[in-house]
Structures are given as structure tokens and as C-alpha cells.
Amino acid sequence: MALAQPHAHWERPVPRGWQWASLLLPLAVVLALIARMHQADPPPAIDARTDAADNRFGLPVERRRAIYAEIASHHDQWLAYGARFADPWSQHDDYANHVSRHVHYLTGVHGLGHEVLFLIYDEGIRRHWPDPDGKVLPGHWVVLKPRTVED
Amino acid sequence: MRASPIDRPETGPAAWQLPWPIAAPWLLWRLIGVRWALWLSGAAWFVWPRVVHPYQMSLAHDASYFLHHATAAWQSLRNYGELPVWNPWYCGGIAQLGNVQDSAWSPSVLVLAALGVEPGLVLVVVLFFAAGMEGAWRLARTVGATRVSACAAAFGFVLSGRFAMIFVDGQSAFVGFALAPWVLLGWLRGMDNRWAAVGGGVAMALVFCEGGAVATPLLGVLLAWAVPVLAVGRLLPRPGHPWRPRRALDPLISLAIVGLVAVGLAAPRLAVVAESLARFPRQWLSPSHYDLGQVAKMLFEPSAAGGYDGPGTAYVGLLLAGAAVWGVVRRPIKTLPMVAVLALSIGLALGQQGPWAPWSLTTHLPVLHNLRCPFRMAFFAALGIAVLAAVGIGAAERDLRAAGLWCLGRWRAARPLRVEALARTMATAFALVAVGLVVRDPALFSRARALEAGLKPTSRSADEPFRQAVGNRWMSHLWTRLGVGTLGCFEEQPFATTAALRGDLAQEEYLTDPSAGRVRRLRWTPHSVTVRAELERPATVRINQNWHRAWTTDVGRIVRDDGLVAVALPAGVHEVRVRFSDPWVWAGVWLSATVAMALAVFGARAALRGTADQRADG
Numbered sequence: 063m064a065l066a067q068p069h070a071h072w073e074r075p076v077p078r079g080w081q082w083a084s085l086l087l088p089l090a091v092v093l094a095l096i097a098r099m100h101q102a103d104p105p106p107a108i109d110a111r112t113d114a115a116d117n118r119f120g121l122p123v124e125r126r127r128a129i130y131a132e133i134a135s136h137h138d139q140w141l142a143y144g145a146r147f148a149d150p151w152s153q154h155d156d157y158a159n160h161v162s163r164h165v166h167y168l169t170g171v172h173g174l175g176h177e178v179l180f181l182i183y184d185e186g187i188r189r190h191w192p193d194p195d196g197k198v199l200p201g202h203w204v205v206l207k208p209r210t211v212e213d
Numbered sequence: 214m215r216a217s218p219i220d221r222p223e224t225g226p227a228a229w230q231l232p233w234p235i236a237a238p239w240l241l242w243r244l245i246g247v248r249w250a251l252w253l254s255g256a257a258w259f260v261w262p263r264v265v266h267p268y269q270m271s272l273a274h275d276a277s278y279f280l281h282h283a284t285a286a287w288q289s290l291r292n293y294g295e296l297p298v299w300n301p302w303y304c305g306g307i308a309q310l311g312n313v314q315d316s317a318w319s320p321s322v323l324v325l326a327a328l329g330v331e332p333g334l335v336l337v338v339v340l341f342f343a344a345g346m347e348g349a350w351r352l353a354r355t356v357g358a359t360r361v362s363a364c365a366a367a368f369g370f371v372l373s374g375r376f377a378m379i380f381v382d383g384q385s386a387f388v389g390f391a392l393a394p395w396v397l398l399g400w401l402r403g404m405d406n407r408w409a410a411v412g413g414g415v416a417m418a419l420v421f422c423e424g425g426a427v428a429t430p431l432l433g434v435l436l437a438w439a440v441p442v443l444a445v446g447r448l449l450p451r452p453g454h455p456w457r458p459r460r461a462l463d464p465l466i467s468l469a470i471v472g473l474v475a476v477g478l479a480a481p482r483l484a485v486v487a488e489s490l491a492r493f494p495r496q497w498l499s500p501s502h503y504d505l506g507q508v509a510k511m512l513f514e515p516s517a518a519g520g521y522d523g524p525g526t527a528y529v530g531l532l533l534a535g536a537a538v539w540g541v542v543r544r545p546i547k548t549l550p551m552v553a554v555l556a557l558s559i560g561l562a563l564g565q566q567g568p569w570a571p572w573s574l575t576t577h578l579p580v581l582h583n584l585r586c587p588f589r590m591a592f593f594a595a596l597g598i599a600v601l602a603a604v605g606i607g608a609a610e611r612d613l614r615a616a617g618l619w620c621l622g623r624w625r626a627a628r629p630l631r632v633e634a635l636a637r638t639m640a641t642a643f644a645l646v647a648v649g650l651v652v653r654d655p656a657l658f659s660r661a662r663a664l665e666a667g668l669k670p671t672s673r674s675a676d677e678p679f680r681q682a683v684g685n686r687w688m689s690h691l692w693t694r695l696g697v698g699t700l701g702c703f704e705e706q707p708f709a710t711t712a713a714l715r716g717d718l719a720q721e722e723y724l725t726d727p728s729a730g731r732v733r734r735l736r737w738t739p740h741s742v743t744v745r746a747e748l749e750r751p752a753t754v755r756i757n758q759n760w761h762r763a764w765t766t767d768v769g770r771i772v773r774d775d776g777l778v779a780v781a782l783p784a785g786v787h788e789v790r791v792r793f794s795d796p797w798v799w800a801g802v803w804l805s806a807t808v809a810m811a812l813a814v815f816g817a818r819a820a821l822r823g824t825a826d827q828r829a830d831g
Contacts, residue, residue, distance in 0.1 A: 080247070087250035095257055095339060099267040099332040108675040108695075155686070158701045162687035177673050177691050184682040184697065188717045201717025203683055203700040206304050206710045208495075 108177055118185070119178045129172060129179065130186030133164060134193035151207040248350065248364075249343060255368060256342035259660050260335060262668060267332040271666035272690075276383025278703065279316075279424070280330070280671065280690035283385070285309060285739075286317035287330045288693060293738045297322070299761070299793040301739050302693045304702035305681060305714035306758035306778075310482055310798060311489030312704065316386055316424040318482045331671055338379075338388055341423075345371045345391025348416075349596060352394045353603035355402065357547040361644040362607035365536065368652040369599030370394065374511070374528030375592045377659035380666045382521065386424025390592045392416045396432055396471065397596070401550055403467035404447070404460075408819060410467040411812060414474020421479045426495075426705075428592075430584060434575050435557060435593055436471070440464045442553045477808030481801030488797065495583060495706040502564035502572075503588060511562075511591050512598070515658050525662070527591030530654040533602045536647070540605030543612075548604050555597025562590035606647045614640035679737050681757050683716035710759055711776025721757040724748075725774065740793040747786050755779045756791060763795035 108119070116123040137157075144156035165179045172179070185191075190198045257264060270276055286297035286309065297317040300309035309317045316322065324340070325333035346367035353366035371391060379387045399413015421429045443464040450456050476483060503511075503522070510516070513531055516524035537555075541548050557571065564587035565573045572587045617636030672694040684692050684699020692699040700716050722734050722744045729752035736743040742756055753774055760773040768789045769782040780789055 084247040084249075087247055088253055091250050091253040091257070092336070092340075095253075095264055095336060096328065096332070098264050099328070099335060102265070102267050102332075104268055104329065104331075105670060105673040108673050110675040110677055110695075154701070155703065158685050159687050162685050165685075165688075175673060176688060177675065177695060180685065180688070180691055181675070181677075181695065181697075184684075184716070187683050188719075190717065199683075201683060201715050202712060203714065203716065205712050206702060206704060206707050208703065208705055208707055 108175075108181075110181060119174070119181070121182075126182045126185065127191055129168065129174075129182050130191050131194050132168065133161065133179075133183055134186060134191075134197075134199050135195075136160065136164060137193060137197070137199060149207060150204045154204045246347075249347060251364075252343035252346035252350075252367060253339060255346065256339040256371070259342065259372060259656070259663065260338055262664060263335045263338075266668055267335050268671050269668035270331065270334075270671055271380050271383055272669045272671070272688075273381070273383035273666065274687060276385065277688055277690045278686075279314075279383065279385040280334075281693050282309070282312070282315050282317065282424075283322075283325060283334060284330050284690060284693040286315070286322050287325045287333075288696075289317075289739045290322060290326045293740075295738060295740045297739075298795055298798055299740050299763070301679065301758055302696075302698045303689065304704065304708055304710045304759070305698065305700050306761070307702075307704070307708040307710070308485060308489055308761060308763075308795075310795070311485040312706075312708075313426040313486045313490060313495070314386060314424050314705065316422070319419070319422040319424070321423060334385060338385070341388040341391045342371045342376070345394060348392065348394030348398060349599060352398045352401075352551075352596075353600045353607075355398060356551050356600060356604055357544050357607060358600070358603035359607040359610050359644060361641055362603045362605075362610055362648060364603070365533070365606050365648045365651055366394075366596075366600045366603035368648070368656060369529060369533050369602055370596045372652060372656040372659050373592075373595035373599070374526050374655065374659050374662065375589070375595060377528075377663040378526055380663040383666075386426070387428065389420040389423035389425045389428040390589075392420050392423075393428070393432055393593060393596060394600075396420065396436070397554065400436055400464075400467050400471050403470060404443075404463035407467075407470060408816065410470035411474050411816070413467075413471040415478060417471055417475035418478035421475060422482055427586065427589060430581060431589055431592075433472070434561065434581065434584070435554065435590070436468050438557045438561065438571060438575075439550075439553055440468055442557070443550060446549055446553070474808070474812070478805055480804040480808070481798050484797045484801040485795065489708070490706065493706045493708060501585065501587060502566045502570070503562065504566070505559075505563065508559055508562050508588070508591065508594075511588065512594060515654070522586075522588040525658070526588070527595055528655050528658050528662075529595050529598050530651070530658070532651040532654060533598055536603075536605040536651050537598045537601035538605070540601040540603070540608060542605075543608035544604050548601055551597050551600050551604075555594055555601065558590045558593035558597055562587050562594060564588070602651055606644055606651070609647065610640045610644040613643050680718070680721050681714060681716050708759070709761070709776070713775040713777050714759070715757060718757055723755055723757075725753045725755055725779070735788065741790060743788065743790045745786070745788050746782055748782060748784050750784045751782065752784075753779050753781050754789065761793065763793050763797075764791060765794055766791045 110118065112118045118126060140157045140160035141153065143160065144153035147153050147156060165176055168179055169176055187199050187201050192198055270280065281303065285300045285302050289295045289297040298310045300307055309315055321337040324337050327333065328336060349366040349370040350363045353363035358366060379385065395416035396413045399409050399416060403410025403413055417432065420432065444461040447460040447463055448458060510524035511522065511527040512529050513534060514524035515528055541552055560571045563570055563572065567573065576582050576584050614636050617639050618633060621632040621636055672691045675695045677696040679696055679698065681698040681700055682692065684701045686699060686702045689699055689702065700714050720734065722732050722742060724730065724732055729750050730746065730748035732744050732746045732754050734742065734744050744754060746754055753772065755774055756778045758778055760776055760778045764771050764778045766780045766789060768787045769780045772779045772781050778791065780791055782789065
């Protein structure tokens with residue numbers, strides 16, 4: 063089971079131009095890739111500041127509250143869906159999946175990005191805005207307990 | 214007839230005879246080589262849409278998870294100038310370095326720091342793929358492929374279906390699998406040259422640091438199973454050599470060197486990961502098993518809807534397999550190590566197929582009892598097939614050259630040099646065409662599958678002051694970019710988190726007894742919080758992050774308050790700096806630096822001794 067011994071490459075005369083090409087060509091490819099990627103603009107940053115009139119993301123507070131209420135109104139329903147799991151973390155994780163999908167759906171409805179919608183969701187929880195039933199979403203989460211497939 | 218290039222002794226000046234301005238680029242040439250341009254171009258072709266749109270990714274759940282962790286490391290390093298040891302943006306704060314899936318201490322983070330997260334991730338994939346191609350090429354050369362035919366190993370391995378699944382499933386940390394040929398190469402050659410085993414250990418350390426929660430144990434298991442097989446092989450008598458039973462120990466010694474070097478170099482991460490896993494073992498899926506037909510379909514059936522582990526998810530194609538069979542037929546002795554690797558990979562990929570299956574036996578071991586997803590062994594099966602295919606094409610290339618020499622020699626016996634050049638050109642052209650034919654199918658299939666994952670814009674950033682939010686782990690990458698922590702999170706091991714974390718606080722640092730005074734944040738970084746506390750009586754300041762033993766304070770004392778990190782302070786006005794500084798990490802850094810220096814010193818000595826021997830030999 064003898065492996066082929068390493069060949070005596072180091073004794074092979076190599077033209078100096080070939081040596082430099084072996085360094086410069088790979089470097090050129092990497093630089094070309096970097097240059098090509100730099101032609102793409104990163105997504106613009108979000109201005110998340112709130113102005114004196116309580117506008118944020120260019121949206122008045124009433125609109126943000128309405129968007130938040132639209133998400134929060136499904137809270138009980140989504141939690142109920144998660145009841146098929148025995149474990150509380152799994153239930154909440156399932157709930158979070160529904161929130162995520164609904165936010166994705168709302169990006170098309172409101173023409174706002176996921177980031178803005180999630181920041182509005184965060185703002186509603188933080189400012190204890192009520193949902194349409196007058197309830198406030200909890201500001202905590204269950205502890206991390208990854209499920210196995212069984213629970 | 215001249216000997217083939219692989220057997221032919223080469224002549225010319227030795228490296229030590231060259232002046233250093235020539236020797237230095239020569240050494241780099243040996244390390245890099247023009248073919249790297251080919252590998253880099255091939256890898257770039259595979260991910261080209263991502264090069265054109267670096268700020269778009271397939272945002273499958275795992276992609277969001279890995280992008281989150283990469284962004285967290287980048288934030289710490291780039292925006293705060295801190296080494297990424299603690300991740301305050303996830304689960305209320307977890308040990309980033311202690312997370313076995315995290316790549317925060319991989320050298321690839323430097324690429325992210327230089328280019329930004331998303332373009333950096335694209336370049337990291339290209340570099341890993343290129344390194345994987347070079348490793349597979351060298352491995353194929355070691356077992357008898359020619360320079361041209363070894364390209365089949367390079368492209369056949371890295372452009373196989375499992376690497377496309379990195380984009381489909383979003384598991385960017387799996388690029389570490391691309392370094393598997395280097396580990397195998399180091400181990401195989403390390404049986405005769407211990408320094409090669411050291412090189413294998415360096416590669417293994419890189420695999421582990423690149424979020425190698427899966428690649429490292431799978432590679433370790435494969436090598437451990439291959440040790441007895443190769444030990445038996447080395448007991449076989451060799452013509453012209455005395456029989457030495459001690460040779461049977463070489464596979465084990467080589468693997469031990471690979472392991473020790475990897476442990477030594479990855480020490481900063483390994484120590485914290487080991488502590489973390491000891492306290493919170495990973496949660497695992499149920500046992501899984503596959504029959505031989507399913508594994509064959511993964512490798513050979515170009516199904517469009519392969520799913521997680523279905524047909525085509527490790528596609529290499531039948532042409533590559535046919536060439537591999539030819540390689541085994543033509544070079545049965547030289548290819549034995551790779552045949553063993555291939556057979557073991559497939560055997561392990563079957564999973565818990567009965568109590569005596571290799572995978573079942575492996576999972577009886579204490580550390581590996583929860584090993585999962587055996588189908589990922591198909592990474593190594595693809596490598597075995599690709600390398601053997603390269604040997605097969607190489608054998609055909611040599612046969613063709615010999616046949617050409619014989620035929621042409623009879624025809625134009627008067628001009629032997631031209632005849633040889635013609636025969637060589639014909640054989641090389643055949644090898645080029647053959648390589649193109651066998652890798653075309655898996656490359657096109659895998660690239661198309663990787664593109665099916667789609668590209669969606671990644672997150673916009675915001676300059677929000679740090680706070681914890683209820684968040685959402687299904688889009689976890691958003692929160693790091695916004696500068697906001699997400700309490701909702703997912704890890705495969707249950708880190709110490711507390712229900713006392715809040716996602717609706719007016720301020721993240723607060724007094725447990727608000728009537729005792731007031732507290733105000735002065736500065737925040739991922740690894741420190743500085744607050745000003747004005748207290749009328751002794752009180753406890755809570756910080757809305759998980760407690761960890763590595764939290765320290767310069768005033769008062771750190772306490773664990775309902776699972777949160779907190780500082781017990783006396784009455785008065787205090788400027789308190791709470792800092793995350795893990796002594797285990799620094800101990801690991803010292804150990805790693807010591808190992809690296811020792812390897813460098815002993816390596817240099819060995820090289821000098823070798824040079825002296827060469828001088829003595831004339």
C-alpha cells in the first residue's frame with residue numbers, strides 16, 4: 063500500500079516568469095472578484111430616529127400602531143397553533159415562525175422592509191401598545207431549550 | 214520510451230542553491246502555483262451570481278442563523294475593535310467562542326472584517342473551494358494521477374452536489390468540508406513524513422475553527438475507522454523492502470499527530486467549546502439510517518428535488534464513477550487508501566443500519582453518542598470517487614501515451630523526439646477532454662441547484678443603541694445588523710439563558726430596587742458596559758444580559774441575579790465598568806501560540822537539517 067513518494071519538484075528548474083505568474087495570476091483573480099463585488103452597493107442604512115412629531119421611518123405613529131396591531135392581533139391564534147408541541151420553547155418558536163411569515167407578507171402589503179416592520183413590532187412591545195382586543199404582548203421570551211424531534 | 218512524469222527523476226538546481234530573491238517566489242510558487250488561478254476561477258464560476266450580487270443571499274433558516282453569527286463577529290471586530298468572544302445580540306447573550314457552530318475565530322473572519330460581511334462571505338467560499346480543489350488535486354497526485362487528470366479530482370470533489378447544498382440549506386460553515394483533502398493528505402503522507410501530519414493537523418484546526426461542529430467529528434470518525442484498515446495494508450510485504458511490523462503503527466501515529474496539532478492550534482476555541490458542551494450537551498435528532506440504494510441515489514441520481522438528504526444531494530455523476538472504477542482496476546495497489554476511504558464513507562453514510570453498522574458502533578462511544586446526519590459522509594464519498602476518477606483518467610492518459618509512442622514510433626522511427634511530443638500532446642488532450650467530460654455533468658447540476666436556492670436582499674443596517682428585543686430567530690440576521698439583540702433564538706445546545714431577560718425595557722441597565730437611586734449607561738460595547746450609578750444605599754444594578762462566569766467588574770462585585778449579570782454596589786456615586794473577559798480564552802491563546810511557535814522552530818530546524826544533508830550529499 064505504498065503511496066507515491068513526493069516528486070522532486072523542488073529540483074525542477076522553473077522559469078522566473080512562470081514563478082511570478084504563479085503568484086500574480088491567482089492574486090489577479092482574487093482582486094478581480096473583490097473589484098466586481100465592490101461594484102454592488104450595500105443596502106442603504108435605515109434612519110430609525112423618531113422626530114418631534116413622533117414620526118419614524120417616515121411613518122406617523124398612528125400608522126405604526128396600526129401595523130403593530132395587525133401583527134399583534136394574531137397572537138393568541140398563533141400561540142394556539144404551537145400547542146401541538148409539548149415544550150414551551152417549541153411552542154414559542156412555532157409562534158415566532160408565524161410572526162416571521164406574517165411580517166414577510168406585510169412587506170408586500172405596506173411596501174416596507176422586514177427591518178422596518180420588525181422595528182415597529184419591537185416598538186409596539188416596548189411601548190406596550192395594545193392589540194385590537196386591548197391586550198399587551200409580553201416583553202419576555204421563554205428560555206432556550208432546543209427540541210429533539212420527539213417534542 | 215521515457216518514463217512517465219510521475220516516475221521520472223527531475224533535474225536542475227535545488228532550492229538551497231538559488232539566491233533568495235529567486236528562491237522566495239519559487240517557494241511561494243510551490244505553495245500557490247498557477248493552477249490556483251484555475252481553482253479560483255472555477256470556484257468563482259460556481260458562485261458567480263453571488264459575486265455579482267454580494268448583498269443578496271439565499272435566506273433559508275440556517276443561512277439567517279450563520280449570517281447572524283458572522284455579522285456579530287464582524288460587529289465586535291470592526292465596529293468595536295474587540296475579539297468576538299461574547300455575542301450579546303443572541304438569546305440575551307451567549308458565549309460566541311463557546312458555540313461549536315460559530316466561525317468567529319476562524320481566519321476567515323479577517324476577510325469579513327476587510328470586505329464587509331456579505332462580500333466577505335462570498336470570497337471566503339471562493340477561497341475555501343479553491344483550497345479544496347488544490348487539496349484534492351494534491352491528494353490525487355499522491356495516489357498516482359497525472360497533473361492534468363488530477364484536475365478531475367479537484368473539480369469533481371468541490372463541484373459535487375453536497376457543496377451545492379451549502380447554499381440550499383444555508384449552512385455556510387460547511388465550507389470547512391472543502392479542507393478534508395488536506396487533512397487526508399496530511400494523514401496519508403504523515404505515515405512516512407511526520408511533518409506532513411503536522412500539515413494535516415493545521416488543516417484540521419482550520420476545519421474546527423470554521424464552525425466545524427459537523428465537519429470535525431465526521432472527519433475524525435472517518436480517519437479513526439481508516440486507521441486499522443491502513444494498518445493492515447502496511448503489514449503487507451513490499452518487494453525490495455524488509456518486512457517491518459512496526460509500520461502498522463504509522464496510521465495511528467500519523468492520526469495522533471494530526472489530532473494533537475489540531476487541538477493545540479485550536480486551543481482558544483476548543484477549551485471554551487468543551488466547557489460549553491460539557492455543561493450543555495447538544496440536542497440531537499433521532500437516529501437515522503439509509504440503505505445502499507439511497508446513498509447511491511444521493512451520489513448518482515440527478516434529481517431536481519433532492520430535499521435535505523434525497524437523490525442528487527451529493528451528486529458526482531456516473532461518468533466520474535466509471536472513471537473511478539477504471540482507476541481502481543488499473544492502479545489497485547496505489548489506490549487502496551482511497552478505496553478504503555470511499556468504502557468507509559459509504560459504510561458510515563448508511564447510518565444506524567443495524568447494530569453492527571460502523572455508524573452504530575461509533576455512536577456507542579461516549580463523546581460521539583449523539584452524532585447525527587450520517588448522510589453527510591457523502592462529502593468524503595464524493596472525494597474518494599473524484600480522486601479515483603483522476604487516477605483512472607491518468608492511467609488512461611499514460612496508456613494512450615505509451616500506445617501512441619509505440620504506433621508512431623513504428624511509423625516515424627527516425628524522429629523520436631517529435632514522436633514523443635506528439636504522443637504526449639495526444640495523451641494530454643485526451644486527459645483534458647476526459648476531465649471536462651466527467652466533471653461537466655456534476656458541475657452544471659450542482660451550480661444549477663445552488664442557484665435554485667435563490668437570492669434575496671440581506672438586511673439593511675441601523676444605528677440603534679443596543680437593547681434587547683423580543684426579536685425573532687427566524688430572521689435572526691436582521692437584528693445584529695440593526696444593533697438590537699433578539700431574545701428569541703435557536704441553538705443546537707441549550708446555553709444558559711434566563712426568563713428574567715426583558716425585551717421591553719426603557720433602559721437595559723436598571724436597579725433591582727428603583728428607590729435606591731438611579732443608574733445611567735455611559736458606554737456600551739459587545740464585551741463591556743459602563744454605567745454611572747448614584748445610590749443612596751447599597752443596591753444591585755442589573756444588566757439585561759445572561760450571566761456568565763467571565764463577567765468582571767472594577768467596582769463592587771459581580772452577582773448572578775435571577776440568571777442575569779448584575780453588580781452589587783455600595784452606596785455612593787460609582788462609574789462601573791462591567792467587562793466580559795474569559796481567562797479560558799487567554800489560556801487557550803497562549804497554548805495555541807506556544808504550539809505554533811514550537812512547530813515553527815522545530816519545522817525550521819528540520820528544514821535546515823534537510824538542507825545540510827542535501828549539501829553533504831552534493
